Amino acid sequence: MSTGMSLFVTAGTLLSLLFFFLLLHFNRKVENPGETTGHDYDGIMEYDNPLPSWWYWGFVLTIVFGLGYLAYYPGLGNFEGLGQWSQVSQFEGDRQRAEEKYGPLFSQYRAMTLDELGATPAAVKMGRRLFINNCSVCHGATATGSFGFPNLTDEEWLWGREDEDIVATISAGRTGAMIAWGDILGSEGVVDVADYVQHLAGREVPEASAARGETTFITYCTACHGADGKGQKVFGAPDLTNEIWLYGNSAGRIQHVIRNGRAGQMPAFAGKLGEDKIHILAAYIKHLGSSSLPVP
Ligand code: HEC
Ligand code: HEC
Structure with a gap:
């Protein structure tokens, strides 16, 4: 002040x-x-x-x-008070005490691999609690996501499902970069390429427009989504050949993403959670859908 x-x-x-x-x-x-x-x-x-x-x-x-x-106490304008008390120092003190008390609980799992942790019920329980507190606001309590927030229990992984991919996603965050193509392709062009994308996903679409869209796709889209349209995890570009849609499954929604672009943002958690907790969380995330998935 x-x-x-x-x-x-x-x-x-x-x-x-x-x-x-x-x-x-x-x-x-x-x-x-x-x-x-x-x-x-x-x-x-x-x-x-x-x-x-x-x-x-x-x-x-x-x-x-x-x-x-x-x-x-600090109650008089900018005067800090003789006791040197502040909300921040109290919060930091509490946090440090909690870290000392609970830190070992988390670090004991550090030496185990994500797959071993996924088979350890106590660690899964801990991961679940961390998930509820830190991640469920966006990904949902059951991790099934919603519009713009990926489902973490399905078989599609934008940024990869290797251990180090998941850990990197949570630690450093991710930003998807889907460019807006409306101005470049024009509205007809967007509809055509959207038809081709739906053809890739196995839908019945008009052949003529899908054929025009294919040319566009090869020219502009394969760089990120791959020649086969199955996506590339280095760019976080989704697989377009299945019926899993981050931004809605209707033709209109698909055209909308292509026309206007998207930049989904997964925040970085390294500073907030630290490596030990992220290790446990990554194990939890990796094994969320494991009942339907072969665990490598
Ligand atoms: C620079 C890389 C890049 C290029 C080039 C690119 N995309 Fe994308 N695309 C992405 C990324 C990344 C996402 C995910 C965006 C996000 O996570 O917010 C995406 C998302 C999409 C989606 C939404 C998928 C869903 O699940 O809802 C569609 C559809 C799509 N792209 C089609 C296209 C088409 C068609 C083209 C070519 C005209 C194209 N993309 C070119 C990177 C790219
Ligand atoms: C503010 C909202 C938000 C919060 C909080 C959040 N996420 Fe995310 N997360 C996202 C978005 C958005 C994406 C997709 C980024 C993109 O479009 O590429 C994402 C992507 C991911 C992915 C990659 C999924 C894939 O298919 O590769 C993982 C894993 C993930 N989040 C885990 C977590 C975990 C674990 C937490 C809690 C520590 C968390 N997220 C908290 C918004 C959030």
């Missing part, structure tokens, strides 16, 4: 404490003349007695406590 704002907050806080003290002090009555306030209800009279002194001193004490609190 700026110096002016800091002074304003400091002065406002201290002056209001002073104001309350003065208000209390000058309204204090010590003598007890035994007068009534004049209020009388059914013969019950209200006396104008002074505040009990323990009450008065109780108020004074809260003000003194407040001053002490403001001296110790």
Whole structure:
């Protein structure tokens, strides 16, 4: 906060404490003349007695406590407080203690391979918990994904299913880069190549447009999606020959991706989770769909 704002907050806080003290002090009555306030209800009279002194001193004490609190903790503008306390240092302290306590639980699995971990129920359970906390917001609690967020339980892997691929995906993140082709191909061209893509996926499409689309595909698309359209993990380019669609399966949706492009973003987790947790998570992810998959 700026110096002016800091002074304003400091002065406002201290002056209001002073104001309350003065208000209390000058309204204090010590003598007890035994007068009534004049209020009388059914013969019950209200006396104008002074505040009990323990009450008065109780108020004074809260003000003194407040001053002490403001001296110790950062409450006055930019003043950091004599105690050097901050939210960040408290958070870091908590985190370090948690790391010391739980770190060994995670690091014990470091020496095992992902396949060994996938067959270790305690590690799978741990992976599941890490997944729920860190990944389910995007990939869903059951990891089946949704529009734009890949299903991690199916057999299609944009960025590869080798151990080091999965670990790299989680550690460093990934960005898919599908260029927008609308301006280059024109709207007819987009429809044609979308027809060819659907033909690749095994759908019935008009032959003429698919044939035109094939030429376009060979010219512009095979660099990333591969000559056979089965995708290439170096680019994160999806396999277009199956019915697994990241951005919707209708003809309109497929045309939309081709026309406007896409840049799906998987965030990097190396800084947040560290290698030990990522190792466990990678094992969990790798074996999510394993009931239907041959484990290499
Ligand atoms: C520079 C590499 C690159 C080129 C060239 C490229 N693509 Fe893509 N394409 C990608 C990537 C990467 C994705 C995934 C985007 C994402 O993850 O957000 C993708 C996604 C798609 C999708 C969506 C698939 C789905 O599952 O929803 C379609 C359809 C597609 N591309 C068709 C094409 C066509 C047709 C061409 C040629 C006109 C083409 N692509 C050229 C990289 C490329
Ligand atoms: C902010 C949303 C978001 C979060 C959180 C997130 N992901 Fe992702 N993840 C994505 C997106 C989007 C992609 C697809 C990137 C692309 O289009 O190429 C992806 C891709 C992946 C892939 C690659 C899938 C493939 O087919 O190759 C894996 C593995 C993965 N995420 C695992 C995780 C794990 C594990 C976590 C938790 C630590 C996580 N993700 C958290 C959005 C997210």
